Amino acid sequence: MSFLATLGRYSLNSLQEIGRVFIFACTGLRCCFAPPFFLREIIHQLISIGFYCLPIVGVTAIFAGMVLALQTYIGCARWNAESAVAGVVVIGLTRELGPVFAGLMVAGRMSSSIAAEIGSMRVSEQIDALRTLHVDPIRFLVVPRIIAGITMMPFLVLIADIVGIMGGFLVSTTVLNFAIGSYINQTVHSLEMIDVISGLVKASVFGFALTILGCYHGFYSDLGAKGIGNATTGAVVSASILILILNYMLTALFFGI
Amino acid sequence: MIKVDFKNVTKTFEGRIEVLKGICLQLHNGESHIILGQSGCGKSVLMKCLLGIIPITSGDIVVDGISVLDKKQRRQYMRKFSVLFQGGALFDSMTVLENVEFALNQINHDAKTCRSIAEEKLIAVGLDQNIFTRYPAEISGGMQKRAALARALAMAPEVIIFDEPTSGLDPITGGVVCNLLKDTIAGTGITAITITHDLKVAEFLADRVSVLNKGHIEWTGKESEMSRCGNEFVERFFRASKGIINHRK
Ligand SMILES: Nc1ncnc2c1ncn2[C@@H]1O[C@H](COP(=O)(O)OP(=O)(O)OP(=O)(O)O)[C@@H](O)[C@H]1O
Ligand SMILES: [Mg+2]
Numbered sequence: 001m002s003f004l005a006t007l008g009r010y011s012l013n014s015l016q017e018i019g020r021v022f023i024f025a026c027t028g029l030r031c032c033f034a035p036p037f038f039l040r041e042i043i044h045q046l047i048s049i050g051f052y053c054l055p056i057v058g059v060t061a062i063f064a065g066m067v068l069a070l071q072t073y074i075g076c077a078r079w080n081a082e083s084a085v086a087g088v089v090v091i092g093l094t095r096e097l098g099p100v101f102a103g104l105m106v107a108g109r110m111s112s113s114i115a116a117e118i119g120s121m122r123v124s125e126q127i128d129a130l131r132t133l134h135v136d137p138i139r140f141l142v143v144p145r146i147i148a149g150i151t152m153m154p155f156l157v158l159i160a161d162i163v164g165i166m167g168g169f170l171v172s173t174t175v176l177n178f179a180i181g182s183y184i185n186q187t188v189h190s191l192e193m194i195d196v197i198s199g200l201v202k203a204s205v206f207g208f209a210l211t212i213l214g215c216y217h218g219f220y221s222d223l224g225a226k227g228i229g230n231a232t233t234g235a236v237v238s239a240s241i242l243i244l245i246l247n248y249m250l251t252a253l254f255f256g257i
Numbered sequence: 258m259i260k261v262d263f264k265n266v267t268k269t270f271e272g273r274i275e276v277l278k279g280i281c282l283q284l285h286n287g288e289s290h291i292i293l294g295q296s297g298c299g300k301s302v303l304m305k306c307l308l309g310i311i312p313i314t315s316g317d318i319v320v321d322g323i324s325v326l327d328k329k330q331r332r333q334y335m336r337k338f339s340v341l342f343q344g345g346a347l348f349d350s351m352t353v354l355e356n357v358e359f360a361l362n363q364i365n366h367d368a369k370t371c372r373s374i375a376e377e378k379l380i381a382v383g384l385d386q387n388i389f390t391r392y393p394a395e396i397s398g399g400m401q402k403r404a405a406l407a408r409a410l411a412m413a414p415e416v417i418i419f420d421e422p423t424s425g426l427d428p429i430t431g432g433v434v435c436n437l438l439k440d441t442i443a444g445t446g447i448t449a450i451t452i453t454h455d456l457k458v459a460e461f462l463a464d465r466v467s468v469l470n471k472g473h474i475e476w477t478g479k480e481s482e483m484s485r486c487g488n489e490f491v492e493r494f495f496r497a498s499k500g501i502i503n504h505r506k
Contacts, residue, residue, distance in 0.1 A: 044350065117349075121348075121349070124344050124346055125342040125344060125346040126346050126347075126348055126349070128305065128310050128340075128342065128346065129340070129342055129346040129348070130348075131308070131310050131335075132308055132310070132335060132338060132340050133335075133359075133360050133363050133412075134331075134332055134336070134363060135363060
C-alpha cells in the first residue's frame with residue numbers, strides 16, 4: 001500500500017513538474033515575439049552558445065564521423081556492400097548524429113551553466129533587483145537565451161555535419177583505402193536536401209529545449225549551494241533526456257513513419 | 258502626511274509557514290524609519306511584500322494612495338521605490354557604470370543623459386573613475402555597496418529601502434556607508450526605510466524605530482525611548498545590543 005502511495009505521489013509530482021515546465025516554456029516563447037528586447041544580452045548569449053560551444057561540438061562531430069565510417073565499413077563488408085559507407089556516413093550524420101551529439105554536448109555545457117547562473121542571480125537578489133527596476137526577468141534572462149539557442153544550434157549543427165563528414169572521409173580514404181574521387185561522388189549523390197534540413201530543424205528544437213530547461217531549473221532551484229548543484233544536474237539530465245525523446249518524435253514526423 | 262501604510266499585512270508561505278502575522282505600520286513622508294529585529298524574523302520578507310515581489314496573503318499596503326495589489330498602477334508604484342539590497346545585487350554581467358546606466362535606461366531613454374547621471378552618482382558615493390569599468394566580482398564588498406547605493410539613488414526614488422546596509426562590512430567601511438546613507442537621507446528629504454539588527458545603525462539613522470518580533474510589530478517609537486518603553490522584548494533587545502558592545506570593549 002505504501003509502495004503504491006509513493007508511486008502515486010511520485011507520478012503526480014512528475015506530472016506537476018512537466019506542467020510547470022510547459023507553462024514556463026510557453027511564457028518564454030511568447031515573450032520572444034514582443035518587445036522590449038535586451039539586445040546586448042542577446043548578443044552576449046549568441047556568442048556564448050555559438051562561439052564557445054564550437055570546439056566541443058567540432059571535436060565530438062569529427063570523432064562521431066570517424067567511428068561511423070569504421071563501423072559501417074565493418075557491417076557492410078559482411079554483405080559485400082562497402083560502397084554504401086559514404087552514403088550511410090553522410091545520411092547518419094546529417095539526420096541523426098550531428099543534431100543529437102551537438103544537442104547533448106551543448107546541453108552539457110550550456111544548460112548547466114544557465115541554471116547555475118540564474119540560480120545564483122536569484123540567491124544574490126539580482127532577480128529581485130530586476131523586478132524593482134520593472135524589468136521582467138523572463139525578458140531579460142530567458143528570452144536572450146532562447147533566441148540564442150534557437151538560432152545558434154542550427155549553425156553549430158551545420159558545422160558538426162561538415163566536420164563529421166570530413167572525419168568519415170578521412171578514415172575512409174586513409175584507413176579503409178577508398179578512392180578519394182568516388183567517395184566524394186557517393187557522398188554528394190546520397191545526400192538529399194531533406195536530410196540536412198530535418199537536421200537543422202531538430203537543432204533549433206533542441207536549442208529551445210536545452211535553454212528553457214536550464215532557465216527553468218535556475219528559476220525554481222532551492223536556494224543555497226546544494227540547491228544550485230541540484231539545479232545544474234537536473235538541467236543537464238532533463239535536457240539530455242528531452243533531446244533524445246524529441247529526436248525520436250521529430251524523426252517520425254519528418255519521415256512519416 | 259502618511260507615505261506608506263501597512264494595513265494588517267500577513268504573509269504565509271506554502272499555506273503553513275506564517276512569517277508575518279498582521280503588520281500595522283504607518284510611515285510619515287520624509288522620515289527615516291528603522292525596522293529592527295532578530296535574524297530570521299521576517300524583515301526581508303516584509304520589504305519584499307512592500308515591493309510587491311512577494312505577494313501578500315491578506316491585508317493591504319498603500320503608498321501615496323496606490324495599493325500594492327493594484328496591477329494597473331504597478332509601474333507607478335514601483336517607480337516610487339529604490340532598494341539597496343543586502344548584498345548589493347549588482348548585475349554580474351555588467352560593469353559598475355553599466356549597472357547604473359541600465360537602471361536609468363529603464364526610465365530615461367537618452368543614453369547621454371544616462372551616462373552623465375550615472376557618473377555623477379558614482380562619484381557622489383565616493384567611487385573612483387577607474388572602478389567604473391570593473392565588474393562587480395572584481396571590487397570589494399564595500400565598493401559593491403556603494404555602487405549599489407549609486408544605482409538606487411540614480412532612480413530618484415520617493416522611498417528608499419536599505420536592507421542590512423552594514424552587514425558584511427568592517428566597522429570603518431560600515432561607518433562610511435552609514436554616513437553616506439545619512440547624507441542621502443538628509444540631502445534629499447526622501448522617506449527611508451532601513452532594515453537592520455544593528456542598534457548602532459538605528460541610533461545613527463533613525464527618526465523612529467519599529468521592532469519586529471515573531472511576525473508582529475512589537476513597538477514603534479523614538480530610538481531614545483527604547484530602553485524604557487515598557488515592552489519586555491524591546492528592552493531585552495536593547496540591553497543585549499548594549500551588552501555585546503560593552504563586552505567587546
Ligand atoms: N520563499 C520562502 N518560503 C518559505 N519560507 C520563507 C521564504 N522566504 C523566507 N522564508 C522564511 O521567512 C523567515 C524570515 O526570513 P527573512 O529573510 O525575512 O529574515 P530576516 O529577518 O531578513 O533575517 P536576516 O536578518 O537573517 O536577513 C525565515 O524563517 C525564512 O525561513
Ligand atoms: Mg534579511
